Structure formats: structure tokens, C-alpha cells
Amino acid sequence: MPPSASAATAPAGTPPTFADVQDAAQRLAGNAHRTPVLRSVSADDMLGGRVYFKCENLQRTGSFKFRGAYNALSRLSDAQRKAGVLAFSAGNHAQAVALSARLLDMPAVIVMPEDAPVSKMAATRAYGAQVVTYNRYTEDREAISRRIAQERGLTLIPPFDHPHVIAGQGTAALELLQEVPDLDLLFVCVGGGGLLAGSLLAAQALAPHCRVVGVEPAAGNDGQQSVRAGHIVRIPTPHTIADGAQTQALGELTFPIIRAHVHDMVTATDEQLMQGLRFFAERKKIVVEPTGALALAGALHGGVSTRGQRVGLIISGGNVDLARYARFLAD
Numbered sequence: 001m002p003p004s005a006s007a008a009t010a011p012a013g014t015p016p017t018f019a020d021v022q023d024a025a026q027r028l029a030g031n032a033h034r035t036p037v038l039r040s041v042s043a044d045d046m047l048g049g050r051v052y053f054k055c056e057n058l059q060r061t062g063s064f065k066f067r068g069a070y071n072a073l074s075r076l077s078d079a080q081r082k083a084g085v086l087a088f089s090a091g092n093h094a095q096a097v098a099l100s101a102r103l104l105d106m107p108a109v110i111v112m113p114e115d116a117p118v119s120k121m122a123a124t125r126a127y128g129a130q131v132v133t134y135n136r137y138t139e140d141r142e143a144i145s146r147r148i149a150q151e152r153g154l155t156l157i158p159p160f161d162h163p164h165v166i167a168g169q170g171t172a173a174l175e176l177l178q179e180v181p182d183l184d185l186l187f188v189c190v191g192g193g194g195l196l197a198g199s200l201l202a203a204q205a206l207a208p209h210c211r212v213v214g215v216e217p218a219a220g221n222d223g224q225q226s227v228r229a230g231h232i233v234r235i236p237t238p239h240t241i242a243d244g245a246q247t248q249a250l251g252e253l254t255f256p257i258i259r260a261h262v263h264d265m266v267t268a269t270d271e272q273l274m275q276g277l278r279f280f281a282e283r284k285k286i287v288v289e290p291t292g293a294l295a296l297a298g299a300l301h302g303g304v305s306t307r308g309q310r311v312g313l314i315i316s317g318g319n320v321d322l323a324r325y326a327r328f329l330a331d
């Protein structure tokens with residue numbers, strides 16, 4: 001893996017382009033899974049079209065976050081690699097950075113709240129990362145992260161607002177569009193907008209006729225508000241079971257891409273997400289986390305007509321505490 005970026009691709013801080021998504025695909029080849037695309041007659045019937053599920057719940061570390069993290073880490077200089085990386089996350093980004101660092105032979109520090117789920121902390125440690133905890137009610141994780149990063153010369157890897165992260169996330173839609181080039185609609189879940197922005201770069205280049213729709217939890221529709229207002233709208237942390245989309249605002253890099261190219265932004269309720277989890281378990285025999293069901297719920301309930309359309313849906317992840325998952329299925 002060459003550490004140097006090709007001249008055609010964006011340095012950190014500048015908006016990513018489709019060339020960056022293509023570059024990421026090359027770096028991820030043989031390192032990330034090319035996840036399966038599942039079909040379902042019952043989903044076809046529910047949506048009145050032809051449905052293609054891109055299964056990032058089966059990606060390494062259980063979510064698409066591995067794509068962005070691995071791409072970003074693979075582009076660091078030799079000096080940066082030697083010092084290592086830092087991320088603050090209690091969720092899928094933590095595991096994605098931890099495994100990527102291990103594969104690329106770099107030290108990694110992950111800053112997590114001390115009350116983060118034990119299973120997530122254990123998984124992150126098992127990948128070889130050092131976990132530093134903080135009290136989320138009395139301490140500021142960004143200040144802690146900055147201090148540790150400075151002291152140890154670590155490079156901070158943000159979860160969505162970084163060109164190489166966005167480009168990496170775009171490779172999921174790139175693969176889907178390579179397999180199903182004539183998609184009419186693509187539904188993508190939205191937290192900070194890294195997956196959606198990357199998907200838009202891929203769709204613009206490969207299938208400009210394909211309408212891409214972002215799906216947020218109904219309790220936290222800051223992205224929908226932002227696209228309508230024409231500027232980034234910030235909201236209090238939303239209460240929703242979709243913990244991967246509990247973000248307060250889109251990013252400085254993700255928002256302009258989303259605003260320019262997204263067809264629509266729709267929402268789904270927690271109850272609709274739970275119905276989605278049951279559908280995936282019962283019909284497709286796959287474990288999907290609540291956030292991973294946003295695209296299906298948005299396609300079913302978001303008010304965009306799918307009749308007679310070829311519809312792509314990205315299932316973003318499958319990491320969910322089993323006890324919690326069992327409650328969702330039983331409810």
C-alpha cells in the first residue's frame with residue numbers, strides 16, 4: 001500500500017471528488033469486504049419495485065465505517081503512521097479506526113465515555129487500540145482528545161467530516177452501482193452525512209439519473225432542516241434508538257455535497273425502525289442495528305414513490321447489543 005496520495009486526489013480539508021472515491025476503492029480492495037447485495041421478493045412487493053440491499057452490516061467491524069477509517073489511515077504519511085491515530089467515539093467509528101490501525105500497523109487511541117457499552121469497549125481493545133475513558137457529564141471529550149493528540153503527536157480521525165473518510169464511505173454505493181448500474185433510487189441513512197455525501201459523489205459520476213434520498217430519524221431531522229434552510233441547522237442530541245444517527249449537525253464538508261445533489265431528505269420513526277429489524281431477521285436472516293434499518297423505513301414510509309422503480313438501500317451496520325436486539329424483536 002503506497003502511503004503517498006496520487007496528485008488527482010484531495011488533501012485533507014478540501015472537498016472530496018469522485019476521483020477520491022475511486023482512489024479509496026483501490027486502497028480498500030483486498031482489505032474491506034465487497035459486501036453482498038441481497039434481493040427480496042417480499043421487499044419488492046412492499047415497495048412495488050425491485051429492491052437491492054447493500055449489506056454493510058456484513059462489512060468488517062460490522063459497519064461501513066471501516067471503509068472511511070481504513071482509507072483515511074492508509075493515506076497518512078510515514079511520520080504520521082509511526083506516531084499513530086486518535087478517534088473519539090463510543091460507536092462504530094471506534095472499532096473501524098481500531099481495526100484499520102491494526103491492519104496498517106499503527107498505534108491507536110480511542111477516547112470513549114466511561115459508561116460506553118462494555119461490549120464496544122472490549123471489541124475496541126481486542127483490536128489492539130488503547131481505550132481512554134472520560135466522564136461524559138463532567139469532562140469535554142474534544143479537549144481531552146486534543147490534549148492527548150498533542151502530547152503524543154497523534155493524528156485525529158473524525159467520524160464523517162474529512163475528505164478521505166467521505167471518499168471511503170462512497171465506495172459502498174460505488175460497488176452497488178457497479179453491480180446494479182440502472183438504479184432509479186438510492187436510500188441512504190444520515191448521521192453526520194459522510195455516507196450520504198460519499199454515495200452522492202459515486203451516484204453523480206456513475207448514475208446521474210439515480211435519485212439519492214437521505215433518511216434520518218424523525219426525532220433528529222437536522223439534515224432535512226439544513227437542506228431546506230440552505231445552511232447547517234444544529235439541534236440538541238436527538239432521542240432515538242438509531243444511535244448511529246444521533247448527531248447534532250451535518251459537517252462543513254458533507255453539507256455542501258448533500259445540499260447540491262440530494263434529491264430529498266425524509267425521516268423514519270423508531271417504531272418503523274423496529275419493524276425493519278424484524279423484517280431483516282425474519283425474512284433475510286440478518287442482524288441489523290436500528291440505524292441500519294433507516295433506509296428501508298425511509299423507502300417504505302418517507303413519501304417518495306418507489307412504484308416500478310429499481311431501489312437501492314444501504315444497510316449501514318449490524319452492531320447491536322444482543323439483549324437490546326432481543327427486546328426490539330420481542331416488542
Ligand SMILES: *Cc1c(COP(=O)(O)O)cnc(C)c1O
Pocket residue numbers: 063064065091092093159160169189190191192193194195196244245289291292316317318
Ligand atoms: C455512523 C453510522 C451512520 C451515519 O453515518 P454518517 O456518515 O455519520 O452519516 C449510520 N449507520 C451506522 C450503522 C453508522 O455506524
